[in-house]
Amino acid sequence: MYYKLGISKFDEHLxxxxxxxxxxxxxxxxxxxxxxxGSYKIRxxxxxxxxxxxxxxxSKLSKHQWKIxxxxxxxxxxxxxxxxxxxxxxxxYLDNLYGLLTPASIFFYISDNNNQIDNKANQIxxxxxxxxxxxxxCTLNYTNSKYMAINYDELIDSPIGLAHENGxxxxxxxxxxxxxxxxxxxxxxxQNIGKFKDDLIKIQKYSIKLFGELPYDRYLxxxxxxxxxxxxxxxxxxxxSIINRWAFNNDEDKYNELIELEAHEHFHAYNIKRITxxxxxxxxxxxxxxxxxxxxxxxxxxxYDKITLPRAGISDEEYYWKNVSQSYLTLLKIEGRKIKxxxxxxxxxxxxxxxxxxxxxxxxxxxxxxxxxxxxxLDLEIRNQxxxxxxxxxxxxxxxxxxxxxxxxxxxxxxxxxxxxxxxxNLDKFWKKYIIGVDELDFEYYLDLIGMKIEYKFEKSPYLGxxxxxxxxNVLKVRSNSPAxxxxxxxxxxxxxINQFEINKSTYDTIFKNLKSNDIIKIxxxxxxxxxxxxxxxxxxxxxxxxxxxxxxxxxxxxxxxxLFLMQSK
Numbered sequence: 001m002y003y004k005l006g007i008s009k010f011d012e013h014l015x016x017x018x019x020x021x022x023x024x025x026x027x028x029x030x031x032x033x034x035x036x037x038g039s040y041k042i043r044x045x046x047x048x049x050x051x052x053x054x055x056x057x058x059s060k061l062s063k064h065q066w067k068i069x070x071x072x073x074x075x076x077x078x079x080x081x082x083x084x085x086x087x088x089x090x091x092x093y094l095d096n097l098y099g100l101l102t103p104a105s106i107f108f109y110i111s112d113n114n115n116q117i118d119n120k121a122n123q124i125x126x127x128x129x130x131x132x133x134x135x136x137x138c139t140l141n142y143t144n145s146k147y148m149a150i151n152y153d154e155l156i157d158s159p160i161g162l163a164h165e166n167g168x169x170x171x172x173x174x175x176x177x178x179x180x181x182x183x184x185x186x187x188x189x190x191q192n193i194g195k196f197k198d199d200l201i202k203i204q205k206y207s208i209k210l211f212g213e214l215p216y217d218r219y220l221x222x223x224x225x226x227x228x229x230x231x232x233x234x235x236x237x238x239x240x241s242i243i244n245r246w247a248f249n250n251d252e253d254k255y256n257e258l259i260e261l262e263a264h265e266h267f268h269a270y271n272i273k274r275i276t277x278x279x280x281x282x283x284x285x286x287x288x289x290x291x292x293x294x295x296x297x298x299x300x301x302x303x304y305d306k307i308t309l310p311r312a313g314i315s316d317e318e319y320y321w322k323n324v325s326q327s328y329l330t331l332l333k334i335e336g337r338k339i340k341x342x343x344x345x346x347x348x349x350x351x352x353x354x355x356x357x358x359x360x361x362x363x364x365x366x367x368x369x370x371x372x373x374x375x376x377x378l379d380l381e382i383r384n385q386x387x388x389x390x391x392x393x394x395x396x397x398x399x400x401x402x403x404x405x406x407x408x409x410x411x412x413x414x415x416x417x418x419x420x421x422x423x424x425x426n427l428d429k430f431w432k433k434y435i436i437g438v439d440e441l442d443f444e445y446y447l448d449l450i451g452m453k454i455e456y457k458f459e460k461s462p463y464l465g466x467x468x469x470x471x472x473x474n475v476l477k478v479r480s481n482s483p484a485x486x487x488x489x490x491x492x493x494x495x496x497x498i499n500q501f502e503i504n505k506s507t508y509d510t511i512f513k514n515l516k517s518n519d520i521i522k523i524x525x526x527x528x529x530x531x532x533x534x535x536x537x538x539x540x541x542x543x544x545x546x547x548x549x550x551x552x553x554x555x556x557x558x559x560x561x562x563x564l565f566l567m568q569s570k
Contacts, residue, residue: 001123003107007130007162010096013085014050017106019078023070025112030058030066030078033285036104036156038233038272039090041354042288045105048092052080064286082106087224089159089233089240098185099162100224100240104285109152124149128160135168137161137183139220139237153281157235157273161185161222171197175204179218186225189245196248199314203263206312207270210393211400215274221262232261234268241265253322256315260323263312264305271304272297275399278409292412294346295435299371300392303379306372310566317566321452321548327373328443328454329546335480336364342371343436358491362480373441374434380446380565381430382423388561390423398422450562451554457545461512462519462538468495472508475525487523487536494526517541 006016019030032046046064055077057069070076082105084092092105126147128136138160140147149155161183169184171193182197200221204214220238225245232241239262247258272280279291306323309315331337345352345367352364379392399422402408410418416435420427433439444454465482466475466489475493478485489495495503498511499521515521517540524533550562 001110002125002127004127005101005106005129007094007099007128007134010094013083013094015082015084015092015094015101015106017080017082019076019080019108021076021110023068023072023074023076024110026072027070028068028076029061029111030068030108031111031286032064032108033104033156034064034287035285036090036102036233037280037283038235038268039354040288040294040349041090042350043090043105045091048083048105050081050083052078054078078108087226087229087242089231089242094162097164097167097187098224099160101160101162103156103159107152107155109285124152124155126155130162133165135163135165135170137163137181137185137220137222139218139235153283154236156283156285159222159233159235159238159240161220161240169193173197173201175201176208176214178214178216180204180221181219182221182223184223184225186245189225189248191225191245191248199259199312200262200266202312202314203259203266203308206308207266209311211270211397215269215400219269230261232265234265234273236269236273239265239268252315253319256309256319256323259314260305260309263308264301267301267304267308268297270396270400271301274403275396276403276409278411280409288350290347290350292343292346293410293415294349295342295367295371295374296415298368299342300375302368302372303375303392307376307566320566324373324376325454325546325548327369328441328548329543331365331370331373331441332543332546333361333479334365334369335362336360337370337440338438339363340365341436341438342367342374342434345370358477361477370441373443377434377441377443377446378427378430380449381427382425383561383565384449385425386423388564390425395419395422447548448551448554449558450565451551451558452548452562453551455547455549456543457547459541459544461509461541462515462517463540463542464512464536464538468508470505472505473503483536483539488534489523489525489536490527492527496524496526496531498523500524 002020004018009016032049034042034044044063052058052066054068056074059067061067068076082092084094084099087093087100090102092102093100127145128147130136138147138158140149140158149158163185167185169188171182173180182193182200184191184193208214216237218237222238223241223243225243227245229242230244232239241261243258247254277291277293279289283289306320310317310320340363345365349367353366375392383391416427416431434441447453463483465479465484467477468474469476473495475489475491475495478489478491497503501507501511515538517538519538521536521538522533523536524531
């Protein structure tokens with residue numbers, strides 16, 4: 001199979017594609033993926049396929065399938081264009097400065113009527129035609145002026161970055177004799193690529209400390225610097241990220257957030273890209289691939305992206321606990337934590353996390369957010385049960401060994417069993433409460449195991465239960481069981497006044513400072529162009545801030561365990 005990409009229609013945002021292949025079957029079917037691994041949402045990439053032609057009769061079978069009428073072993077040429085103007089790590093983009101090609105949105109695979117994929121080894125070649133003043137960034141093997149993929153799964157896992165000579169900054173380095181690149185693509189902000197590279201190396205060195213080695217033979221850190229947007233997507237030999245071009249400023253917290261994103265995607269080089277589910281490859285790209293363990297894929301990774309920073313020497317302990325504190329506060333504001341378990345949220349990712357609506361927070365939960373906090377607790381549960389002999393680190397080190405020696409893949413059914421076996425623990429109660437159940441997290445108990453405690457601060461104003469936009473008028477969300485919901489306020493309402501006083505961003509806080517718990521207020525609002533009035537009884541203030549701090553009364557043994565948790569890898 002041979003692909004030729006023509007990259008010249010920058011202002012039209014069009015990629016010219018030519019596909020040449022020999023049909024393994026009579027009447028082969030062209031299929032374009034409906035999703036891409038790492039992002040669990042049907043994206044219907046085929047909506048951007050235009051002007052498709054073939055030297056044999058071709059007809060569309062479904063939104064993402066085309067049938068070619070030809071005999072077996074026929075040499076076939078297909079030409080088409082891809083519209084690329086959505087800059088995320090899950091889609092494709094092209095303009096006159098840079099481009100990002102997500103393979104799932106561009107490259108067809110060939111199947112027969114039984115959805116059997118022609119995925120033979122050493123069969124996919126990609127020739128990219130682009131102007132000489134442009135640079136290509138890709139981790140596929142490059143031979144005889146072509147990029148080579150050993151199979152379709154490798155192709156899909158290998159995004160292609162493009163940049164005009166005036167649109168990128170590149171540094172190359174080696175670590176353990178492994179060539180690495182870090183490239184910042186886009187209009188330059190305040191980035192310091194040298195300092196950034198040094199911190200990425202610290203992430204890699206910590207990974208070596210944890211796993212014994214880096215799992216790849218080369219690595220690419222590709223970051224698109226933009227005015228607005230954030231996200232990352234993992235691959236076996238790279239990660240592609242979207243970041244704010246001003247994230248490198250003197251605000252240490254913002255910079256650490258950026259490093260945390262990179263630590264997250266790099267940990268995926270082990271967790272998911274190598275240590276992985278049996279369902280995660282070869283993939284069925286035509287439909288959803290369900291699992292109850294996305295909290296393992298993303299939640300555990302979210303735990304490690306935070307703990308990597310102090311362990312790697314990038315941030316201090318204070319920043320780590322501030323980060324965890326904010327995550328816990330966010331969780332406590334999401335009513336969905338009382339309704340949907342981590343396993344359910346994982347399974348429902350295809351209709352949940354990636355497709356939220358104004359009421360999602362009341363019924364759903366992020367397996368990133370809650371999964372990260374539960375993973376921290378799980379680590380401490382293992383340590384506590386084994387008198388600090390084993391940990392989540394122990395488990396992942398062994399899983400990585402099993403991956404290398406036995407090509408082990410866990411399943412929805414055996415993950416817990418394997419975890420208990422390797423760490424010598426019984427996690428029945430923990431699983432029942434926090435993984436398949438919706439018990440409130442006993443976070444204070446687990447923090448106490450390492451000599452930490454929580455300080456709570458409460459709002460000065462009484463509780464209403466609304467999330468408003470910056471104007472303080474438009475209702476974005478209404479929290480379950482809140483005074484606002486009990487009183488009949490809806491998402492998308494527009495608040496006009498409270499107790500006859502006009503509401504806007506300058507008056508809202510002032511008005512609420514003069515209210516107290518159990519006050520009954522009258523709110524005038526507009527719903528569907530109709531003026532309405534509701535009466536609401538305010539409730540006691542809710543938690544506004546959480547701060548996790550050392551418990552100075554803890555024993556020296558416990559304090560030492562905290563240091564061990566923050567700094568130890570195994």
